Amino acid sequence: MGIVHVVGLGPGDVDGLPVGTYRLLQSGWPVILRTAVHPVVASLPELGVEYESLDDIYETSETFDEAYARMAKRVRERAKTHDHVIYAVPGHPLIAELSVQLLLTTTDSDVVIEIGPGQSFLDVAASRLRIDPIEGLLLLDGTQPASRLLNPRVHTLIAQVYQRQVATDVKLSLMDVYPDDYQVTVVRAAGVAGEERLETVPLYELDRLDWIDHLTTVYVPPVQDAQLTWRDPFAAVEIVETLRGPDGCPWDRKQTHESLRKYVIEEAYEVAAAIDERDPDHLAEELGDLLLQVLLHAQIASEVGDFDVRDVFARLSEKLVRRHPHVFGEGTAQSVDEVNAIWERVKEEEHAKQESRQSTLAAVSFAGPALMVAQAVQTAAAKVGFDWTKLEDVWGKIKEEMNELEIELVRDRRRDAAVAEELGDLLFACVNVARFLQLDAETLLAEATRKFIHRFQYVERRVAEGNESWAEISPETLDSYWNEAKITLPREN
Structure with missing residues (x-):
């Protein structure tokens, strides 16, 4: 059985060589240097120390990881043919020395590793x-x-x-x-x-x-x-903690999960609006505002012992890894469709571990904008076959709802509950068309609204240019300005 004595040459010249290392180097046992490029090495011949350098491995390896693995292997091979071998590395044997770590972690009953002295840089x-x-x-x-x-x-x-x-x-x-x-x-x-x-x-x-x-x-x-710490994510965590502290902000100290609920929704919409604007700086700002809501809720929860921001990070990381077995596990996925299939399968497995669900819609989250929830409900129902078979049938449903709404309006009951009901049915049917065409109804409405805003602002400018009064301008003129906007403005607006 061979023994490898791992020693450090220290960070400087021979004057700083640890006494224990000095004695081992003069023991007469074979000396292997990880590298001969070190200030102490020039003095070794004066001490009567002969050595073998592993610098040749650096020259023939493509990566440092490969080089250090080969070094550990060669040192072990030498130990199998000698009772004692000295492996000398720069500095301290256990600081910034991957080859030594590989020696320690490689199982080999024929070789014993002993860590000797050394001074760290x-x-x-x-x-x-x-x-x-x-x-x-x-x-x-x-x-x-x-x-x-x-x-x-x-x-x-x-x-x-x-x-x-x-x-x-x-x-x-x-x-x-x-x-x-x-x-x-x-x-x-x-x-x-x-x-x-x-x-x-x-x-x-x-x-x-x-x-x-x-x-x-x-x-x-x-x-x-x-201020120079503000790019560090935990700086914001500490700032929020201060705001909630005894000497913090009265408004922040007063907040609860319930009082902040509306701000989470509001900030999420602000992020969506910034995305639509395609303004990176504004998007970064709005994402920060949304993150503030996360940090506030985490801080409030930590104060009563429910969870803290690290729990939020941990649960997010665990979910991301669990739902991406094709990245972090043994699964594979070559297309978006395959990824979606994996995602749905993992979600179903998660639901199966929870309480039994009687309704097909039990897995649908009703938290969100009405259009988004409507589309999610329709998608869930479609999975069990409760769906239209072709687009023409869905379009027919829209016409049916439009006729029923018109009937109620003709009755001149504009404020009646029946009108509201029929109008809601018509909107729901429109969402069905969007889903059937694999389009997102929420995005479509946002884009249509944004288009209206740009065109209306164009009309406002035309009215201002003509020094005209909104109260006196004719509908025909406004209509002409609107048509100009449709022609003049880019289509994406």
Whole structure:
């Protein structure tokens, strides 16, 4: 059985080499270096240490993941032919060392892994930057930048920024959260006498430094201006919590789920209107207003222990994964129709786990605009065969409802309940036509309303241009202006 002694060479030169590592390196056992590109390596011959480098694996691998997997495999192979093998890596064995993690997670009864001493670059970097990690420290891998991992409230160190292209990727990720001119500090060869370098630059200049190499780390200090945290999603959560707090806003503190109900609906419609306007900035603003309603309800619920915003996120994520087995599971879907079929099947399985439902319409949500609910009800009824067989029959129904409405109107009972009933039946029949044509009735009405608004505004302008009075202008003139609008304005308006 072979033993692999994993040790760290520290972040700097040989003067910072841990004593335990020094003794192991001089033990006479075979030494394997993850890389010979390290300040300590130049001093190893003086210590009488012979070594094997794994740099050749970097040169023959297409990805870092592949390289580190091959390194772990080679180290294990060497351990099977020697009682003791030393595997030396830069820094500390357990910090930013994927090859070591792979050694630890690979099951092999013939090889034992022992983690030895090592000094992390974190210690030296914190000392040079004069920061205390206890205030909050985020350590990230520069080769895998992800803006969603950033937290602007804490110290951030980004390691393995070994070339300018990596620095470019890091810069772009940071710019998702921080201003372009935010001051960051680039640290090179921390702890190496004669080679150490620190320089503070605006974020946009990060990848313009020509001395970035394998010993480079980027430090991003925590923001001091609260406004700079606003791009972080949890900043809004904290603001809402403050608004609901003892020293917050009287209006916000007074709200309940019930009092906010109308605002949820109103903001949803505002989002829909912004979508119709095709104005990205306005849409972003309205989506924020809608999100505010979510955060308010989550905060109110958290105050009584019902749920909090993380529960909302968790339930959403769980549902998205459950309803997309073709993405997160073993299922497959190559078309929208196949996706829809999967979605309906999963929803049916969810309903089957709930209480038995006696009505076909039990699964229909009646929360929503009347046109939308009508279309959903008709769709549910159609699934069990309660539907028209062809479009001509639906059109005939519209004519029937129109005749019945006309009969009631002729009776001059315009305010009578019968008129309202027949008018409702006519609207319901129109929704049926839209559904039969696979069109969304709610969208159709919104588009028709928007078209009317644009044309009416055109008529208003024509009236104003002629200095005419609405009270005196003739119906014929208004009709001519309306016809002009139909010809002049783009069809989508």
